[in-house]
Amino acid sequence: MKTIEWPKWPQYGPEEQAAVARVIKSNQLFADREVKAFEKEYASYIGCNYALGLGNGTQGLHLALAALNIGIGDEVIVSPYSWISSSSCVLMQNAVPIFCDIERDSLGLCPNEIEKNITHRTKAIIIVHMFGYPAKINEIVALSEKYGIPLIEDASHTHGSSVEEKKIGNFGLISVFSLHQRKALSVGDGGIVCTNNKKIYDKIYKLRSFGHEELSYNYRMTEFAGALGKVGLSKLETFNSQKIENAFILQKLFDNNDHLKVRISRENEIGVYYAVLFEVTKNVVKLDLKISRLNKKGIPLIKTWKPLHKHPHFNPKFIPARGLPWKENDYTGKMKNMKYKDIKLTNTDYYCPSRILQLEVHPPVDKNLIELAAIEIKNEIN
16 A cells, blocks of 8 residues: 555644744744743633743753752652653752552553652652543542642643543642643643642742742743744644544544554543553564554554663663762662662553554544554554
8 A cells, every 4th residue: 555644743834823923023032922821821721820831841840849849868759651851850859769650541650559659758749641641640639638748740741631520730739731842732842830839830930030049940931932832722622622533433443453452541531642552452473563564654653662760861871970869878768779770660561662552643633544544553463
């Protein structure tokens, strides 16, 4: 068959061009009216009191920890199944990441495993709503409240997801959304932090602009990003609806398939499918080769991430100039005299990196493309 032309994402058009031209015409490229308007609109969309635009999502995670005064000797519970930022941000504050196992349904942090890893050093929990599938947020919120530990939501994949009609980003003390090129709401690169806590808002507001009394940073959003964010936000619900429809089409097409299961979010949840996840339910011989052949046909089916506790950031060959917080002499916590690569995480080790595959279904991917892709995937992976 001919190579499938899978649509690229994002696809900017006249509205985005007009937004950028408006910024150029204003002669104001530094964070100002466009950013403030976007912050207000995004807070309203999520349903929170405050939103602050930033240069990217990693900056948001860093500032969330800084706003909580997390630092040397402190531990932060993080997911081993995520993009690196949700854990490397802990190192930025010279704190110690504590990798916790995931649960099988959403591939988010397992509430029971979180509780097992809580100590007197635990100063925050960072959960990640992976690929637009909500984590077990209500159970995790209950743990946060039980132990008085702040909860940070990394909602970078989850613009518009909800649990029991409450938008993701409204459950933790702080939530962070990425606006990177590949995200559902894309401004090229950017991020936004949401909170309902005025003190946290005030602290992050100061931390994102350098020169304040406390060490602060140059983490502001540009006017271009703010303008593009407003356009993207106006289209977000329509785009999400298309992705949800595509996910359910895929689920039906792979119903009772012997090798692949399409994952759908749970009841009382709305997932927005940054990518639709396939679970490999039976061992597939030469899986990498088969994925490569599909890619050559234009079908962007790929493996998801490798476990973060195996990443060189946490298993360096040498001690960097800033040091390694878990090797400090006065640190006596969970990671003392341990190596991250030796941690055993049952579900993470089972699913990563070979049992979960992802397929992006952003508009204008439609039913016809989904059906063509399904035929090729079924023919190849059997």
